[in-house]
Amino acid sequence: MQLLRLGAPGTEHPAVRTDEGVVHDLRPITPEVDGAFLAAEGIARTRRALAAGELPVVEGEHRVGPPLAGIGKIICIGLNYSDHAAETGAEVPREPVIFLKTPDTVVGPHDEVLVPRRSVKTDWEVELGVVIGRTARYLDSEREAMDCVAGYVLSHDVSEREFQIERGGTWDKGKNCETFNPLGPWLVPADEVPDPQRLPMRLWVNGELKQDSSTKNMIFGVAEVVRYLSQFMVLRPGDLINTGTPAGVALGQPEPKPFLRAGDVVELEIDGLGRQRQQFGQA
Missing domain, CATH: 3.10.330 (Vcp-like ATPase; Chain A, domain 2)
Incomplete structure (x- = not known):
């Protein structure tokens, strides 16, 4: 269900x-x-x-x-696929890279996404979302971590790369623009996903396949991400974790990089978790 x-x-x-x-x-x-x-x-x-x-x-x-209401916090894992780190010129992290998105970035899976004013580098990222169902503090094992997972969801971590990388400070400016986290279409209970590390994932822009990978290629898997995060913050029921994106984003492609513009259509899917389609508009 x-x-x-x-x-x-x-x-x-x-x-x-x-x-x-x-x-x-x-x-x-x-x-x-x-x-x-x-x-x-x-x-x-x-x-x-x-x-x-x-x-x-x-x-x-x-x-x-969006299938989840009242989201407490959205914790995101950056550079969690080695091929994505390589395409962006970043080192493969030794520990998970953490940043936050605000819950008010969340919209429905087929809602319009807005290219921010003065944006020149709006980018796409298909991701596996993990929804927490039990309070998690200082977890000792990956088994305990998986017991805290309520379910999984398809998440689109839209980013503005100039805001994120070139404008100083943290990544937050490029991650928290209005409508930058389409979520859904549904939440699948954890016990109906036999292995969250064996989920094929794909993303298309204007009908052209851009990302084609699997969660098996994560550097830090779901269990380790949940366990690790619990050492630094309390995870509560209704929190969402975006677990990172594989290679194929606009940032990693040759010049001229095909960043998103108003009128573009992005479609994405993860096997068993449904499909999204967004047309991009101008803020």
Whole structure:
């Protein structure tokens, strides 16, 4: 099954999609798919409600919003694929590189993404998102880390490279522009993803394949990322971790680099986690 949220921006409501593609309303058991829902065994409650026939079917077409509400923080891992580090001229990190995105960058998987004013280097990045379901502090093992994962989601870590790299300070200026984190279409429970390190991932720009890789190529896998982060911050239910992108971004391509412009269309997917499509507009 897949958890999702339907409706206009700001008024989304929770739903669940079965493996047969039937969408059911989740409001009989929860007002939202958020950290509180995940911490209160919401996924197990959803399965019981589906089995009991307690959730009405959702009819018609609806906008798909981001599948997770009330995100506490978004922690991102930079340079987590060796081929991506190489293409950008960076050294392969000895420890995970951490930066943050603000939750208000999150939009739906098919919403418009805005190229920032004065941007000349807006870039794409397909990523595996990890959603936390239990509070994690100072975890001792990767097994403990995986017990804290509620599920996985397709995430688009849009970046502005001039803001990020050439304007001084930290990376945050190039990562937190409006609409810079399309998320979804759905959240897949962790126990329905047999191996998060065996997920093929792809991204196209205007129909041209740009990224074609797999999460097996991560430098630091999901379990180690969660364990490592818990040594420096408390991870709470509803937090999101963007785990990095493989090679194929605009920054790593020959001159003239094909950075995104208004009118471009980006499509991305991770096997089992769905597909996104965004048309880029001008802020």
